[in-house]
Amino acid sequence: MYAEALKRGEKIFAVAPMIDWTDRHCRYLHRHLSSRALLYTEMVVADAIIHGPRERLLSFSPAEHPVALQLGGSDTGKLSEAIRIAVDYGYDEINLNVGCPSDRVQSGTFGACLMRDAAHVADLVAAMKKVSNVPVTVKCRIGVDDQEPTDVLPDFLARMIGAGADAIWIHARKAWLQGLSPKENREIPPLDYDLVYRMKRENPDVFLGINGGIADLDQAASHLEVMDGVMLGRAAYHNTGLLAGVDELVAGNGSARLTRTADIDWQVLRDTMMAYAENVIASGGRLHHVTRHMVGLFQGFAGARRFRQILSTDATRPGAGIEVIGAAFAAVDIDGGAKKLAG
Known part of the structure; x- marks a missing residue:
């Protein structure tokens, strides 16, 4: 290599x-x-x-x-x-x-x-x-x-x-x-x-x-x-x-500054991480084991603070499921944030 x-x-x-x-x-x-x-x-x-x-x-x-x-x-x-x-x-x-x-x-x-x-x-x-x-x-x-x-x-x-x-x-x-x-x-x-x-x-x-x-x-x-x-x-x-x-x-x-976030298909990333988290939970893990690494995804985006709050609180609760990831992503203005970073 x-x-x-x-x-x-x-x-x-x-x-x-x-x-x-x-x-x-x-x-x-x-x-x-x-x-x-x-x-x-x-x-x-x-x-x-x-x-x-x-x-x-x-x-x-x-x-x-x-x-x-x-x-x-x-x-x-x-x-x-x-x-x-x-x-x-x-x-x-x-x-x-x-x-x-x-x-x-x-x-x-x-x-x-x-x-x-x-x-x-x-x-x-x-x-x-x-x-x-x-x-x-x-x-x-x-x-x-x-x-x-x-x-x-x-x-x-x-x-x-x-x-x-x-x-x-x-x-x-x-x-x-x-x-x-x-x-x-x-x-x-x-x-x-x-x-x-x-x-x-x-x-x-x-x-x-x-x-x-x-x-x-x-x-x-x-x-x-x-x-x-x-x-x-x-x-x-x-x-x-x-x-x-x-x-x-x-x-x-x-x-290749952070503006490249405009090229991410956030819907695909969300679905990918939800499917992955579902497998982790089914294998005996907890949602927080996955979501604690996702907190830094949306720096500079409107709604990033709420995104972090959801992952830091709701995802740590006993029995938390993958719908928490969906709710966190929904809190972010993804299109507006990407345009702001690109602008």
Whole structure:
């Protein structure tokens, strides 16, 4: 996937892995807004795959492709075993988390703290490559704590490339492992896009993607003038409608702003999500498991506030059915909102 993209000069847009957010229901919705976005799972710890409920953790709808599995871990044997198990589920990529700064991840000595031991991460990547039948990639920070990113990041990338990593996604901030919460680690450490750009200039034949602080598709387009890929997280989740412009963006047709929502067949999307939610409920799930990911669909539309209210209240009630989705969509001035955004 990544090697071919480089050869053809194609760009990749990805929705970042986000714990508690990018589950299978979220990804199903996102796929129906963009056919080309690369979607990531939440981070799944290797131990959980080996010892936990594999089907619940790993299964997904075929409609989600291309979808990447992000793994957390620091043991070569466990990561390799987790990949052997995951292979049968048909993921398009396996990604190693070297960027999450949460206390839970640190207690397992993986995530961002692995930035302190690039040699070990290289060993992990090499071991993962041996058992994976799809690209193995890394998502990292530019450094942690008192590390100097201009020293650390070039060495880290060189080791990942030497280990055979197919792509590296770089969150353009340091992570502070003590004193900052995960939320603060997404906001307080300054962004250093220039350093990431420099890494791309120095590694023209390696797929490098950028992440961190990217708010919309106009900014994404600007980054894609330099980088091979761009990854949005919370911006894509909270303003879900912007994903409607991704296909045009990666095809090279300008910035593909949020105005592309005018091209969405909202009736089809409504019916698709109602049918999907009905299947989820029939399988023992709740309506809210699906609708909590839909709240950000109509930013900028008249009626968006009422849409959010319905999904945030009515959909959470015991026994709530798919008619709640219909009522929420009916509260939005879809035609007027699309014209306003296009105007």
